[in-house]
Amino acid sequence: MISVPGEPSGPLSAAWRGCVGTGRLDLALRRDYQDSLALLQRDIGFRYLRGHGLLSDGVGIHRPYEWQGARRTHHAFTYLDQVLDACLGLGIRPFLELGFMPGGLASGEKTVFWWKGNVTPPADEKEWTDLVRATLTHLMDRYGADEVRTWPVEVWNEPDLPDFWPGADEPAYHRLYEATAYAVKEVDAGLQVGGPALSPGADGWMGRFAEFAERRDVPVDFVSRHAYSSGPAQHVPFGAHQTLAPASDLLDQFAEPRRTLEGTRLEGRPVHITEFNSSYRPDNQVHDTAFHAAYLAPVVTAGGDHADSYSYWTFSDVFEESGIPTALFHGGFGLLTHRQLRKPTYHLYAFMARMGEQQLARGDDHLVTRHADGRVTVLAWAPVDPTGETPGPDRHTLRLSLPVGTAPGGTAFVRRSSVDEERGNAYTAWRHMGSPRSPRPGQLDILHDASEPARAHHRLPIEDGRTDLGLTLARHEITLVELTPVHDETPPWWDERRLLGRESP
Template sequence: MSSSTSDARSDWEERIGLRSGEARRGRVPRLPAPAGLTARPGRSQVTLTWEPVEGAAGYLVHRAAEPGGPYEPVDHLGRDVLAVPHPPYADTTGVPDRQAWYAVAAVAAVEAIGELSAPVPATPLAGTGGEVRITVGSRDVVRELPRPWRPMIGSEHLSHMLCPDLSGGRPIGRELTEALRIARDELGVQTVRAHGILCDDLGVYREGRPYDFSGVDRVYDRLLEIGLRPVVELSFMPRDLASDPALTVFAYGAIISPPRDWDRWGDLVQSFTAHLVDRYGAAEVRDRWSFEVWNEANLEVFWGGTPEQYVRLYDVSARAVKEVDPALRVGGPSSAAAGWVDELLAGAREPVDFVSTHTYGSPPLDLRPVLERHGRAGTPIWWTEWGVTPVHFNEVSDAVFAAVFLARGMKSAGGRIDALSYWVASDHFEELGRPAELLHGGFGLLTVGNLRKPRFHVLALLERLGRHEVAVDYDGDGAGSLVEAWAAGDDDGRITVAVWNGTLDQSKAAGEPLLDRQVTVRLTGLETGRYELRHLRVDREHSNIASVWGRIRDGGAWPTPDQWETLRRADRLDELHAPRVVEPVAGTVETVFHLPMPGMSFLELLPRR
C-alpha cells in the first residue's frame, strides 16, 4: 500500500462518522409511539410487529433486560442507519432462553426519534427445528412486479473505465466496462451513478483556459456504447476552482472544497450541461439522463463547507442545469444515512426533481411521508447508494449474508422507491486503494475478473421473477420476518418463487444453524397438466465463488491461470437438485426443503406443453 493510499484510508477512518455541520431541520414532527406492539418468540429469534404511525419514515427497535429499562436501540451491526422502514422485525441478537423487553419508536427523520411504545416481553427459544410454511396463490395477482434495481447501479468514478493499469493481473478499464455491460445484460440495469466526473484527471477546468470536456466525452461515449446512461453527479471540485484545494477525500485526491467563485461554478455547470445536450441530443439527455448535486455533503469527509453552503451549491447547480433546459432532471441531497432530506426540501429555492440519499446495513427508509409534509408527494425517490455495509474491505461484502440482505431490501423497496442502486457493480474500485487480493471484502457485485458473487446471483434471480407479482401467505417460526418470499407469474403459466432466510444481524453473517428453517412451499391455483420444477440455490456451498476459491487457493492472493479456469467453470447458479416433473393435485404442488441462514432458494415451475 502506498503512503498516499495509507494516508487517505487513515483520514477516512478518522472522519467518516463526523457530520459537516448541524443543519436547520425543516418541519420535522416528533411522532407518537407505535401502538399494538407484539413480540412472538421463535427458535433463536423474536419477531416484532406493530401498527404503522402516520408520518413515519421508519421505526427504531429498542431492547432492555428489565421492563423499566434502560432501553437501547437493537444494534444489528449495520454501522449506519439502524431504523427499519416497516414491520415485521426479526431480532436475532438476543440469547436463547433469556427474557428481554422490547419497545419501538417511530422516526420522522433519522435523528428525529419519537416516543417509545409500551414495552412487551419475549424470550427467544432454544433448540433447532423451526418450520415455515409458505402458500403462493398463482392466480392471485397483486400488481406488476416492481424491479427497483433496474433503474440504476453504482460504480467507481467512471474515468476508471479508461485506466490501462492491471489489478491482480487483470485489465482495470476493460473489466470495469465489461462489469457494467454484464449488469445491463443480466440485471436489466439502465443507468450508472458514479463520483468525480469534474475531477482533475479528466481535465475539465484549468484557470485561464477554455473548459475541456473531451475527457468526459471519452467516458460517456464508452458508457453509451454498452447501452447505459449516466447519473451525472456534479462532483468533485476542480483544483483551480476550489476555495481550499487541500481538502480531499479518497486515494485519488478528490477535492471536497466549496468553490472560491460561486458564479464561476455556476458557469461551469451550465457550460457542462449545454455541452452534454449539444453532443448527445436534448431528448436523449432530458429523457434518459439526470443530474445529482454532490455526494454526501452531510459528512465532513465529503464536504468542506457548511450545510448552508451545500444548499447554496444545490441552488446554483440546479439553476445552471435548468437554464440549459427546464425539463432536465436535477436532485439531491445525495446524503449519507438518509440525512438532510428535510433540510434540502425546506431550504432549496430551485426545483428538486428527485430526492436522493443513501444508507447501509438496513432496508431503505420510507421517504414518502417526508415528501408529503413538504407538499411534494409523488417526487421520485432514488437511493443512489445502498448496500450491506459502508465499510471498505469488509468480508461481509463477499458473503452469502450480503446476498440475502440484498433480496430483503429490494422487496421492501418495491413499489415505494423508484430506484435502489446497489453500491457497486465491480471490485475494480480504488476509493481507499486498489484490491490486494481476489476476495478482499470489496463493494462489487462482481470480483476483479468479473466472477459473480452470491449477491450478484441473488439479484439475477430476482430479475428472473415473473411479470405479475402474486400473493404470498406465511405461517411458522420467523415467517415473513426471518424467512420471506417473493412470487410472480407470467402469462404462459410459468410461476417463480424466491424464498430466503436471513437476518439483519451481522454478528450472524457467517451463518447460524439455530436459525436454519425447514420450509414448505405450496403453489396453488395451478392448471391441470405436467410441470417441470427447478430449484436453484444460493448458500454457503451453492452459487458461492468464495467457497470454490477457499478449496483451491494455495496461499496466493490471486488465482493462477489454472485456478482462474476452475473459478470460471464454477461461476454459475447451482441447482439444489435435478429438475423434476410434477403434476398438481387439486391445483396444488408442494415442495419441502431445508433452508440455511443465510440462504436463498429460487423455485421455477414451467408448464410442459
C-alpha cells in the same frame, strides 16, 4: 403450507434495477471495467449507473489556461464522451452526480479518497455554473434533448459529512445547490435536478432542505439519500469488521424521505436511494459472502415499497477509494470481483432479473411472480442472524401451494438454481485454495466454475391447477425456482426400462 393466490397483487416493482453504483467515472476507460459492465448488463440489466468524479480532474473537463494576459477556461469532453459512449452502448444510462470540484476551480486543497477528489466549494461560483452549463449543453448536443432529459442530475455527494463538504456547512451546500439547480434549468427546463444525496446519519437535513427549497423557490425534481446498516469500523490491515443492524433497518432508511417530506412542497417527489449496502467500507469481507446475499434478499425484494430506485453500491470491485485492491477477494463493494468473479449477491440480482412481471406473493423468506407466458418463479432465502452471535439455522424449510396453470392435471417442470455457503460461491473456493492474492490462470478457471449456481431439475404433479413446492434451504442459501407446465411430447413407444434392450416387465 402457504397458499399463493392465483391472481397477481400487481406488477413487480422495477425499482431494484433502477440504478447501480460504480467507482469514479474515469475507471470506465479500462477494459476490465467494461468487461464487468457487459457481464452485468447481460445477466441483470440495470437502467442507470451512478458514480463520483464526473467533474474531477480524472475526467478532465475543466481546463483553465492563460491567454493574452487573462485567465480563461476550456471545457474538454474527450474522456466523458468515451465513458458515456461505452455505458450507453451496453444499455445503461448515467445518473449524473455533479462533483467533485476540479482542482483549477477549487477554493481549497481538502480531498477525499485515495484518488484525491477535491471536496471544497468553487472558488468562483460563476465559473462553476459555467462548467455545469457547458457540460450539460454538450450532452444535449451529443446525445439529444429527449435522451438527456431522462438522466437525473444530482448535486454533490453527502454534504452532511465533513469528509465530503468542509465543516458539513449546510447553508454553503444550499447556496451551491441553488446556483447549480438554476444552471441546470437554464440549459433545459426539462432536465431533472435533485439532491441532497445525504448519508444515513443526516438527521434533520432532509426536512431543512425542503424548507430551503420552498423558501427560495428552488427547483427540486427528486430527492436522494443513502442507506447503510453497519456500525463503526474495527480496523485491521487492509480490512475492517463491523456490526450490522437487521436488514429491516435499511428499509426504514429507504422510507425516511417520504415520511420526512410529507406535508412539504417536496411531498410526492421521486425518491432515489443513490447508494445502499450493508457496510459503508470497501474492505469489509461481508460483501463477498453468501450471508450477504441472504441478508439483503428482503431489502432487494421489498425496497420498491419505499423508493423509486435504490442503487446497490457498487457493481464491481474495479474501485479505488481506499487504494488499489490488495487481493482478489478483499471485501470490496462490488457484485463482481475485479476479475469478473460473481459473488453471491450478484446471483441475488441475477435471480431477480429472471422473475416475472406480475407479483403473486411476498413474505419474509420468499417472493413469487408470474411471467406473461404463464411461468411461475419463486425466489426464496434462508434467514440470517445479523448479530453474528449465531451462524444462522442449518436448514430452513418453506412450503408453497402455487398456481401453475388451468389444466385439471398434468405436471410442472421445475428448475432450481441455488447459491449458499458452498455452492455458487467462489469466495468459499478461494478460501479453500488458501486465499491466493493473485490467483494463477488455472486457479481463476476453477474460481469461475465455483461461481456457477448449483442447478437441479425435476417434475411436480399439478392438481386442479396447483402444485405443492417444498423447499429446504441450506444456511444462507438463496434459491430461484422456475415452474412451467409440461406439454409432454414423449412418443408412446418410448420406454426407458428398455435402454439396455430388455423386455418391459
